[in-house]
Amino acid sequence: MSAQPARFSVPARLTESVRATGSPADLAWLAGLPRALPARLADRGLVAERLAEPGGRGSLVVFAHRADDLAPVALKLTRPSAGAAEAAALRVWAGRGAVLLLDGSDEGAGPDAAGGALLLERLHGEIPLRSLAEAKAMLEATSLLRRLWVPAPPGHPFESLADRAAATASRLAERRSLPAAADAAPLVDEALEALALAGDGGDWLLHGDFQHGRALAADRSPWLAVAPRPLVGDRAYDLARLVLDRLDTLAASPGPRGAARRRLARLAEAVELPAERVRAWTLLRAVDAALGAFAAGDAGRAELRLEFASWL
Template identity: 35%
Template sequence: MIAVPDRFAAETIARQGEDARPWLDRLPEVLRGLCGYWGVEPDGQATHGGLALVVPVRSGEERYAIKVTWLDEDTRHEATALQRWAGNGAVRLLGEDPVHGAMLLERLDETRSLAGEGHDDACEIVGNLARRLWVPPPPSVPRLIDEALLWAADAHHEWDRVGQPVPHRLVGRAVRAHIELTSGGYRPSLLHRDLDFTNVLAGRREPWLAIDPKPISGDPHYELLPLLRGRFAELGNAAGLRRRIALLADASGLDLARSREWALARAVDEWISAVGRGPAGQERAAVVRTVAEWLAES
């Protein structure tokens, strides 16, 4: 029997409420059935992120991983993106059970991510990797333009609802960016949307591969904010942030000014959202607030 880690269960219930408890209760039996379906057996302890449980499995000498995800609007298109990439820059999808939100994946080294590599090397690696991921998008993934215009229409209301934590001038600038930057000047691409240093793991087939996409179709310049709030303590100050975004834009072939404006717009979005989550969002709010303020200086 595959045990569900207590922390994963507690975090899932805290986030999703009691509706998640039946799903958690069924997970061991679901995983047992998936192992039988794919002809594999458990090969170690389950690990987890915020939304998914990952179980190392094997068939003979071949090693894989089964990932079972709590499905929501951010996660339900993950398999579609992995199918589109077909292992080019991302973990390879080997099988899918959409009913249970499950995937059979090649196994990567979860103990080694770009979070542990030298700063400049990590920026160059992830920038080059991102270029490979920005391919023509499948028609079924959500569109950034739709989400951006919806956010712009509701931003001031949401800002007011959570107590106006962001300077009004930054809210206005973010609203304009969401409207203007989606109006043209880019080729829609398949975006990872959560590409940060921890979501690039060491592999055997390739040195580094992306995991855990929350895919969307849109402007590649939208992609960089997670890489600015990741390894945040290493930035030090606004100059450190400007240096990092310049490294990332150069490695990924992006226009620096457009990348900065999208990063600021996303940071304001996340700042308002994090404040709205109360104590659970305090740490994220502090980081994206600083990122937004530093970007506004440049």
């Protein structure tokens, strides 16, 4: 018999994120989670153990085990329609460098079209790649990315990087008029110019949001990627998010400008990609994150990302 976690409540980080950025459908999904979770567990014959805390900003993860054989699993409930692309990417990777999607012959496994539920291999959620020293973490991260980068399969359902970049450019054009972002205009212009020079990096399946917190320790592999926002395009886009990781630590280091440039160059060299392409995508992602922070009223976070962009 399955059961929901004792005193189940939606994690605060998920609640705050959905309320701040969610659509009406997302808000309805959030309100229905306390009812949906026990139903999804019962559908799959699972016994809940505990929620992943603090959890993500777009999904709820519960650690559970199968009632019949006690096999440990993780059940992930995602915002409406958000799980389809993730599930498709996990199927392509089939456990190679990423958490395994437990579909196959398992009844009830895989994505639930109505509920956005993914049944996943259980990883060690309390041990992210971020727990390693930076130099070691970056080495492991680039090794993992090399495993994830595979040619996009024919007829794939994934968003193109060109479309995501166009949406980012449109968002920058809209947010550059924010009063708090007035001083960022030169960096916005430079980011958009860099985007135009980024060029075509091929049709590779990308994680889309790879960082040290999106790789967890596992039993069958030292580290496996989780929570992709998959898309197809230039591998340098994935690397750009990694360049931006641990920004607070980088800013506190001696000579952060030089440290930022060395980090970018070393990561590009590690995966044999042109540093200028990595710089272009990094600049775009840094400025977009900064203006997003301004829009959310987080001036401190915004200014740090703009400062980082100026170091590049």
